[in-house]
Each structure stands twice: as C-alpha cells, then as structure tokens.
Amino acid sequence: MESFQEYMQEYKKQVDKGYIQKAYQGLMKYIMDLRVHLKNKYPEYSLSGIYYGYMDMTYFSFSPESLKNRKLKIAIVFVHETFKFEVWLAGSNKKVQKRYWELIKEGNWKEYHIPSTTKGVDSILEHVLVDAPDFSDLDGLTQQIEMGTLKFIEDVVNFL
Secondary structure, rough: OOOHHHHEEEEEEEHHOOOHHHHHHHHHHHHHHHHEEEEEEOOOOOOOOEEEEOOOOEEEEOOHHHHOOOEEEEEEEEOOOOEEEEEEEEOOOHHHHHHHHHHHHHHOOOOOOOOOOOOOOOOOEEEEEEEEOOOOHHHHHHHHHHHHHHHHHHHHHHHH
C-alpha cells in the first residue's frame, strides 16, 4: 500500500495540471443549478443545502411533504467513485431508517435496490438515475434526473 506522502505527491501532480479543479467546480455548479431548478419548479418540496462530501458523494435532499411527515427524505446523489447519479430514500435518523428499511424488506418490495444492512449505510432504498452522465447536454441530464426522481418518489409514496 502506498503511503499518505505518496498520495499527496500524486494529488499535487494532478492539481498542478488544473483539470481536477475545473471538473470539480463544474460538477458542483451543475449540482447547484440542478437544486435551484428543482426548487423553482417544485416549491412545495423541501430541499436541503448541498452536502459536498469528501469526493465520495455529493447530494441534496428533495422531499415531498408526505415523506417529510414520516421523517423520510429523498436524496439526489452523485457518487464520485462510480460516476453515477442515484436517488436514495433515507431516514432523518438511524431509528427511522431502520424502521422503514425493515418495513420495505418485510414487504418484499423488489422495485429498487435495498441495502443488505442499515449499519454504515445512509440509504433505505437506492436507484441509479443516470449510469453514464452526459455533461455535454446538461438540460438533458437535468431532465433524466428530474423524471427519474419523480418516478422514484411516486413509487415510494404508493408503496408506503
């Protein structure tokens, strides 16, 4: 295994090239714009601020009142390692998460991926919205994320 020093040397080389900063700034701007788009189009939904993460995941929540009242939230997530946009059902705390995870698991709902455990996991349900994002067509990407998220929300609400 390489040392922290070696990782930092490689990091410095990559930062010196300048591509990582431009890509990361562009990605964060896109996620901010996506959040603003959803906020303006769906004012009845609750939105959180953006969690920028540690280059592992970046997300914000986008939840209808019906889920918020159950202490549930929908997270629109960019997973850096897999380079995918996902949508997750999550609880406002671990107790809520475990309760709904058990309910969905016992309900034998197979529509979406259910993590095998709640320990060390932030989601109750997960779904890949965009497997290979096309950042050359941001309007199309936004539409894919928006439509997939709304379908996921509808399915979750109908199940519950």
